[in-house]
Amino acid sequence: MKPCDRDDWQEMIAKKKRFLFRMVAVFICFYFTLPVGVILFPSFMAHRVLSHFTVAWLVAFLQFVMVWAMGMIYYFKTVTFDRLIEKIVARAHRTRRIVK
Amino acid sequence: MNVTYFLFFLFILFGTLIITYWAAQKEKTTRQFYAMSGSLSGVQNGLAIAGDFMSAASFLGITGSIALKGFDGLVYALGFTVSFLVLLFLVAEPVRHIGQYTVADVIYARFPCNNIRLFVSASTILISILYMIPQLVAAGLVIQLLLHVHYHISVISIGVLMVLYVVFGGMMAASWVQIVKTILLLSGVFLIVLIILSRFQWDFFSLVDQVSEKSPLAADFFLPGQLFRHPLEALSLNFTLLLGTAGLPHILVRFYTVKNQLLVRQSVISASWFIGLFYFMILILGFGTVAVVGVEHLKAIDPSGNLAAPLLAHALGGDFLTAFISAIAFATILAVVTGLVVTSTTSFAYDIYNHIFKKGDAKETEQLRVAKIAAIVIGVIAIALSLNLKQLNVTFLVSLTFSVAASIILPVLVLTLYWKRFNRYGVFCGMGAGMITSIVAVIFGPMLMSQPLFPLKNPGIVTIPIGFLGAIFGTFCFEKHEEDIPFQEFEILSQTGISVKKMVR
Numbered sequence: 001m002k003p004c005d006r007d008d009w010q011e012m013i014a015k016k017k018r019f020l021f022r023m024v025a026v027f028i029c030f031y032f033t034l035p036v037g038v039i040l041f042p043s044f045m046a047h048r049v050l051s052h053f054t055v056a057w058l059v060a061f062l063q064f065v066m067v068w069a070m071g072m073i074y075y076f077k078t079v080t081f082d083r084l085i086e087k088i089v090a091r092a093h094r095t096r097r098i099v100k
Numbered sequence: 101m102n103v104t105y106f107l108f109f110l111f112i113l114f115g116t117l118i119i120t121y122w123a124a125q126k127e128k129t130t131r132q133f134y135a136m137s138g139s140l141s142g143v144q145n146g147l148a149i150a151g152d153f154m155s156a157a158s159f160l161g162i163t164g165s166i167a168l169k170g171f172d173g174l175v176y177a178l179g180f181t182v183s184f185l186v187l188l189f190l191v192a193e194p195v196r197h198i199g200q201y202t203v204a205d206v207i208y209a210r211f212p213c214n215n216i217r218l219f220v221s222a223s224t225i226l227i228s229i230l231y232m233i234p235q236l237v238a239a240g241l242v243i244q245l246l247l248h249v250h251y252h253i254s255v256i257s258i259g260v261l262m263v264l265y266v267v268f269g270g271m272m273a274a275s276w277v278q279i280v281k282t283i284l285l286l287s288g289v290f291l292i293v294l295i296i297l298s299r300f301q302w303d304f305f306s307l308v309d310q311v312s313e314k315s316p317l318a319a320d321f322f323l324p325g326q327l328f329r330h331p332l333e334a335l336s337l338n339f340t341l342l343l344g345t346a347g348l349p350h351i352l353v354r355f356y357t358v359k360n361q362l363l364v365r366q367s368v369i370s371a372s373w374f375i376g377l378f379y380f381m382i383l384i385l386g387f388g389t390v391a392v393v394g395v396e397h398l399k400a401i402d403p404s405g406n407l408a409a410p411l412l413a414h415a416l417g418g419d420f421l422t423a424f425i426s427a428i429a430f431a432t433i434l435a436v437v438t439g440l441v442v443t444s445t446t447s448f449a450y451d452i453y454n455h456i457f458k459k460g461d462a463k464e465t466e467q468l469r470v471a472k473i474a475a476i477v478i479g480v481i482a483i484a485l486s487l488n489l490k491q492l493n494v495t496f497l498v499s500l501t502f503s504v505a506a507s508i509i510l511p512v513l514v515l516t517l518y519w520k521r522f523n524r525y526g527v528f529c530g531m532g533a534g535m536i537t538s539i540v541a542v543i544f545g546p547m548l549m550s551q552p553l554f555p556l557k558n559p560g561i562v563t564i565p566i567g568f569l570g571a572i573f574g575t576f577c578f579e580k581h582e583e584d585i586p587f588q589e590f591e592i593l594s595q596t597g598i599s600v601k602k603m604v605r
Binding site for chain 1: 312
């Protein structure tokens with residue numbers, strides 16, 4: 001049996017894909033909030049928040065923050081997946097399912 | 101010729117040649133030439149990715165766009181920065197695990213077919229040359245303007261330099277030129293930001309008030325709608341920028357210059373920090389241009405706004421600062437074109453010569469010789485095209501490059517990595533559909549026709565989905581080929597880097 005046939009591998013892959021799907025959905029939705037918001041709610045996006053800066057500027061600045069924050073979340077979360085993968089691969093090595 | 105300008109250009113020239121000489125001493129094998137034997141650290145590679153990515157269009161173009169068009173100029177900066185999440189979440193790690201030196205490696209690992217390798221490699225070379233032309237034209241114009249050297253001589257000199265770096269230093273010279281360029285660029289821009297803020301007694305909002313007073317757009321400067329009259333155009337540009345980066349071969353091959361997936365993550369995350377901070381500072385440079393230089397003065401000298409940064413530097417620090425910033429712009433262009441030459445060269449020598457002509461049996465020395473000849477040939481082609489395209493507005497080539505990268509490489513790459521049912525016929529149909537529609541949309545679009553048949557300057561919103569649909573169509577129309585690698589085995593390779601050949605059946 002190869003690692004891909006094992007339940008723990010399948011479970012790990014499913015978990016990782018779920019995590020990636022959620023992250024991708026969140027950032028794509030937030031990214032398009034700006035152009036879509038400008039088209040659909042122009043007056044709301046033009047509402048001043050601070051000095052001359054409007055809601056559109058706020059959303060734009062938050063997108064930079066989003067990139068950095070999601071990058072860090074990804075970095076720390078994937079370490080747990082790395083550990084799971086290492087365990088599964090090590091088990092496969094022990095049972096000689098992978099030739100070194 | 102201004103001596104200060106000349107000295108700064110000379111400094112960049114000698115600095116980069118010393119790097120190349122040092123790299124040439126170490127560059128002995130193909131693994132070193134193509135990927136530096138994976139010897140960079142995460143942050144070093146992040147700096148190199150930022151150096152590869154922050155082109156003259158970013159530095160000179162976006163500063164001008166923000167100064168002239170206000171909020172809309174920021175769209176480019178946002179798209180470029182957020183696109184790094186697509187790269188991080190979907191593409192970077194699997195590419196590192198699967199491939200060795202090129203993008204074609206990744207697709208070929210699942211669909212072992214030489215025609216696929218050839219198609220992907222040809223696309224890599226095409227995208228790289230297309231992207232090289234606007235960089236070389238911009239470099240020619242900047243040097244012509246600052247040093248009063250003839251356009252042809254400027255383009256030929258930069259072209260010769262980029263070829264020299266690659267021939268003698270390969271990926272190592274390209275990477276270190278990019279790292280040094282990023283450090284210079286970030287520190288130069290930071291210096292200008294400090295000078296601007298000090299002019300306004302460190303009160304950012306006083307700068308903002310000045311912008312609102314002095315911009316011809318007045319308060320509209322802070323509102324969307326100045327650059328894109330049609331909202332669909334803005335949406336399409338957003339879409340293309342978001343997905344374009346993850347399809348650019350010269351960015352993807354940078355993941356081979358680090359050892360493992362942890363360093364790949366560090367590379368992308370640190371690059372996103374460098375690039376994000378850079379655009380924040382560019383925003384202040386755009387504001388500073390309006391407040392200190394004035395839009396009328398900028399338009400009088402350069403209606404496109406591309407000289408905003410050098411003009412701002414001149415207003416703030418005279419010839420000395422202008423020379424410093426112009427030399428940084430020169431280094432920026434050099435680093436980007438060098439990255440493009442090394443990517444296309446590797447693709448030719450490794451994919452086409454070694455794998456297709458020599459069936460994977462080419463000797464190290466033979467491959468290195470072919471790589472160096474390929475660098476010269478690709479350089480000559482790019483120089484010749486750039487010399488002839490001076491009169492043409494070459495910005496359409498930047499748009500074409502991003503559109504082609506996002507419509508050809510990205511759909512096939514993502515579906516190869518994540519879609520179980522995908523097959524080799526899907527690869528051909530997806531790449532063909534993406535390539536044909538991108539080229540047709542640009543040729544018949546507003547960039548090249550006065551009465552355009554296709555209405556969008558940035559066709560990504562149409563061409564990228566067509567790339568995906570073409571790939572899906574091809575997959576459903578044809579049966580899986582018997583030599584295609586089973587998806588589960590491929591998935592192990594993409595997630596762990598362990599080859600299916602090492603599995604005991």
